[in-house]
Amino acid sequence: MDHYADVPVVGWISSLLFPTLQGAGVQIYEYQSSFLHAKCMLIDRWAMLGSGNLNFRSSLHDIEANYATTLPATLQTLSQQYRLDLSVSIKIRQDTSTLLHRLRRLLFRPLIYFSYWM
Incomplete structure (x- = not known):
């Protein structure tokens, strides 16, 4: 997840899914260094970037x-870069009881159904 989103509303909508993901054991980190529009997946001896x-x-x-690649x-190199990126990221701890979270949920939850076009 990127702290400097190019479309903030997408980040707000995405954050509504965090409690479900975190409840399933997913750890979510927000990259702080700069804007980064890339995805990197490292699984065993396979990677996609x-x-x-x-x-x-x-x-x-x-x-x-x-x-x-394999x-x-x-x-x-990707593994080393991932560790560096993680060192400048903040772990997200979602508090669903805050007024801000409830307000975002009320305003943006319906937009999840339109995410195909976003």
């Missing part, structure tokens, strides 16, 4: 690019 989202809309409509040197 790019701007594309892993959803149906991105596959059909968006012009994005992803790079997948090259050991690239995996090591």
